[in-house]
Amino acid sequence: xxxxxxxxxxxxxxxxxxxxxxxxxxxxxxxxxxxxxxxxxxxxxxxxxxxxxxxxxxxxxxxxxxxxxxxxxxxxxxxxxxxxxxxxxxxxxxxxxxxxxxxxxxxxxxxxxxxxxxxxxxxxxxxxxxxxxxxxxxxxxxxxxxxxxxxxxxxxxxxxxxxxxxxxxxxxxxxxxxxxxxxxxxxxxxxxxxxxxxxxxxxxxxxxxxxxxxxxxxxxxxxxxxxxxxxxxxxxxxxxxxxxxxxxxxxxxxxxxxxxxxxxxxxxxxxxxxxxxxxxxxxxxxxxxxxxxxxxxxxxxxxxxxxxxxxxxx
Numbered sequence: 060x061x062x063x064x065x066x067x068x069x070x071x072x073x074x075x076x077x078x079x080x081x082x083x084x085x086x087x088x089x090x091x092x093x094x095x096x097x098x099x100x101x102x103x104x105x106x107x108x109x110x111x112x113x114x115x116x117x118x119x120x121x122x123x124x125x126x127x128x129x130x131x132x133x134x135x136x137x138x139x140x141x142x143x144x145x146x147x148x149x150x151x152x153x154x155x156x157x158x159x160x161x162x163x164x165x166x167x168x169x170x171x172x173x174x175x176x177x178x179x180x181x182x183x184x185x186x187x188x189x190x191x192x193x194x195x196x197x198x199x200x201x202x203x204x205x206x207x208x209x210x211x212x213x214x215x216x217x218x219x220x221x222x223x224x225x226x227x228x229x230x231x232x233x234x235x236x237x238x239x240x241x242x243x244x245x246x247x248x249x250x251x252x253x254x255x256x257x258x259x260x261x262x263x264x265x266x267x268x269x270x271x272x273x274x275x276x277x278x279x280x281x282x283x284x285x286x287x288x289x290x291x292x293x294x295x296x297x298x299x300x301x302x303x304x305x306x307x308x309x310x311x312x313x314x315x316x317x318x319x320x321x322x323x324x325x326x327x328x329x330x331x332x333x334x335x336x337x338x339x340x341x342x343x344x345x346x347x348x349x350x351x352x353x354x355x356x357x358x359x360x361x362x363x364x365x366x367x368x369x370x371x372x373x
Contacts, residue, residue, distance in 0.1 A: 068096070070355075071355070071367045072096060073100070074367055078367065079159040079161060080158075080159070081101060083106025083108050083109050084158075086109065086110050087158055087159045088149075089112070090145065091114070093167045094127065095123065095124035098128060101161070109134065111136070112148065112149075113136070114142055114145070114148060115138075116140060117170070123169075143285045157295055158294075161300075161302075164283065164303060165305045165365070176189075179242060180263060183242065185199065186241060188269075196276055199240070202234070203234050203238050207230075210231070211228075215271075216308075218270050218271030219267060222253050226268055245265070246269075283309060295372065297371060297372060300370050305365055310348065310366050314368065320339065321340075321342065323338050324337055338373075341373065342370065345369045350365070
């Protein structure tokens with residue numbers, strides 16, 4: 060069991076609730092329930108003929124959310140699964156009136172602050188970083204078994220780290236002597252690979268590499284588009300999907316997935332008239348992403364990179 064209670068400050072909380080446009084007679088899904096902050100506000104607004112599905116791959120998160128949401132238990136179904144399987148979850152729960160889907164793509168504060176989960180470079184722990192504790196791949200395997208070129212690619216693409224090759228090389232040199240087992244070992248190796256002049260300012264030198272390894276472990280980028288497409292297919296007319304992203308790679312995927320359902324006609328540009336008959340099936344509710352307010356940034360600095368995009372089914 061974790062050494063600290065599951066806690067998380069929900070980002071863009073009321074903006075998300077307003078965006079979902081909650082109405083009676085529909086089912087809503089929180090794809091990333093976490094500690095239940097967003098789910099609690101959704102549940103408070105459910106009518107007598109509505110229900111909420113709380114989905115999360117982290118069993119600690121679901122256990123905490125069940126306790127927090129127990130007063131609404133008659134309206135909530137809890138599901139331990141990855142949101143990439145949203146279509147299966149909806150089918151198994153016989154959802155035919157989907158009114159809204161919410162996904163917060165960030166890690167919870169609990170996952171960073173609970174040392175034994177191995178997410179943070181700030182605390183000594185075994186390398187792990189799994190959001191689903193039963194998943195076969197952990198940070199330990201990525202760091203100790205991936206080839207140097209693959210490590211460099213991951214750190215560069217997912218962490219946008221310009222010293223990715225030097226970091227990958229230093230990791231491989233270190234593990235040739237003995238496996239890299241802990242978060243602090245890895246953080247020290249990464250720090251040693253970055254020139255001293257580049258360590259003076261900015262975030263912790265290991266931050267970008269840890270982000271990259273976490274993304275690889277949890278396939279965080281791979282699961283976004285399938286979830287959005289499943290939500291799109293299942294949403295009732297005027298149903299909405301709201302997604303909070305936390306870095307440019309995620310936001311780009313969300314924006315691209317939304318636009319793929321907004322563009323309509325797929326005929327070649329030189330065709331004088333449309334012959335494909337394809338019509339847009341989503342419309343943009345947020346022409347530009349919604350960002351945290353100044354008050355939220357002050358109260359929760361971890362929200363600073365959050366962006367909320369919302370689309371509605373036509």
